Amino acid sequence: MSKLSGMFRTPDGVNRWFTFTLVTSLFLLWGLFSGxxxxxxxxxxxxxxVTKAQSAFVQFxxxxxxxLLALPAxxxxxxxxxxxxxxxxxxLALVGSLMFVPAVRIHASEGLIFLSFLTALxxxxxxxxxxxxxxxPYTTVLGPIDAAVARINLAQSCNAIGWMLGPIVISYFILSKTAKADTSNASLYLPYLILAGLVAVLIVAFIVSPVPDIHAPQEEQAATKPTQHSRPLLKEKHFVLAVxxxxxxxxxxxxxxxxxxNYVKDPEYSPALPAWMANHLPKTMKFLHAGQWHITEYGAGIGLSVAFGCFLAGRFSGSxxxxxxxxxxxxxxxxxxxxxxxxxxCLNLGWISIITLMLSYFFMSIMYPTIFALGIRGLGEKTKLAASWIVMSIxxxxxxxxxxxxxxxxxxxRVGFLMPLGCFVVIMFYGFMWQSFFRNDMKPEETTSGPMMASH
Structure with missing residues (x-):
């Protein structure tokens, strides 16, 4: 227990577990919204x-x-x-959530209605x-530096809980529980109204609670030289490649x-439910077609939540x-x-591919916080600026x-999933090569050939 509490003890000897817990609630919140x-x-x-490509304007x-706002933030x-x-x-989250209330009442073309929802998002x-x-970055300074990665992954575990709960909440209100798709937006504001209430509570909590402004220590190989390691961020390879x-x-x-x-409900490749699975699913998650049971959109939404359960398990085990x-x-x-x-x-092997897709969430779980923590390692007072750049890479x-x-x-x-395949190749390269980049970045710059470049 003492080792766990030591994760939150800052250099001044104060245990920041309460502040860490409060900040962790924010991870849960944006997990809910993101899910x-x-x-x-x-x-x-x-x-x-809208087409699949046009629906991606949601993510856009x-x-x-x-x-646009990472650097201003x-x-x-x-x-x-x-x-x-x-x-x-x-x-901002409170205002945006409340914007869904008038958005569902707009009587206009489908394009304008779509635009109103996108604006709120x-x-x-x-x-x-x-x-x-x-x-x-705040989680990385709420305790000893050697526990920073574990701390940020612990906080992100609560983020994964939000990711898991988000699809359940919104699927209940807007996804079809029958063979026919739900084409109404009338209930879309309700889950956002619920989260607006949660945001209001958090605003009060952060106003009245202690939130100390702690500075990040700078890791250098020779701390005795005050001018050492003052290179611009863009020359920190471990940071640039983290972006x-x-x-x-x-x-x-x-x-x-x-x-x-879309993958689970693809009309071309979506497999029928195995008998054992169909027997255990409620009526809202399955429908009968041509003598075989198939999953409903609501069932697929719950499946997404189960996948986020794998994500959550990965976060906790990763910590x-x-x-x-x-x-x-x-x-x-x-x-x-x-x-x-x-x-x-991509090979589309029926339920084998669907289960594999769900399991991939487990191995994605630690990637974002780990890349983040590795990218800002050793940047000292440049940590907040570096964090902005990494967030902007989103x-x-x-x-x-x-x-x-x-x-x-x-x-x-299934062809579309070639895109994330290529992305994971890049991440694999960064992980295996990070140490060599970091060691090189922590060396003092050569100054014999000319003056050292000024820091940003």
């Missing part, structure tokens, strides 16, 4: 008659907010501190941008999350594994496993799912 948007793709395809609006965090950045994010996404930009790896990770993750239901295993090696191995899993998904989730949707529209959904 909900992945159900919207299939729903808008039915209710607003969401992750586009990350791209970092600036706010530097000016107003962690508390100010968090409260800004929560207020963008505002909520802007709020999540502030929260992620602040909360991720690249995070771009491709979020691209692959978002593509898989967004088109999971334990990373207490003794090297983070970059674990990342490389998980990247390799998911590369092979995506190959099986734009991969805005653009790449459109490519995946286009591939699915042109060929098939």
């Amino acid at each position: 909900m948007i992945d159900v919207l793709n299939k729903h808008f395809q039915d209710s607003l008659h 609006s969401w992750y586009g907010a990350y791209f 970092g600036w706010v965090a530097r000016k107003l501190g962690y508390r100010g950045g968090i409260l800004t994010g929560l207020l 963008f505002v909520v996404g802007a709020g999540m941008t502030f929260l992620e930009t602040v909360a991720n 690249v790896a995070q771009f491709f990770y979020v691209a692959g993750q978002t593509g898989i999350f967004s088109f999971f239901i 334990a594994i990373l207490r003794f295993a090297k983070a970059h090696i674990t990342l490389g191995i998980y990247g390799l496993i998911n590369t092979l899993m995506m190959l099986l998904v 734009v991969g989730g805005a653009v790449m799912p459109m490519l995946m949707g286009w591939m699915a529209d042109k060929w098939s959904m």
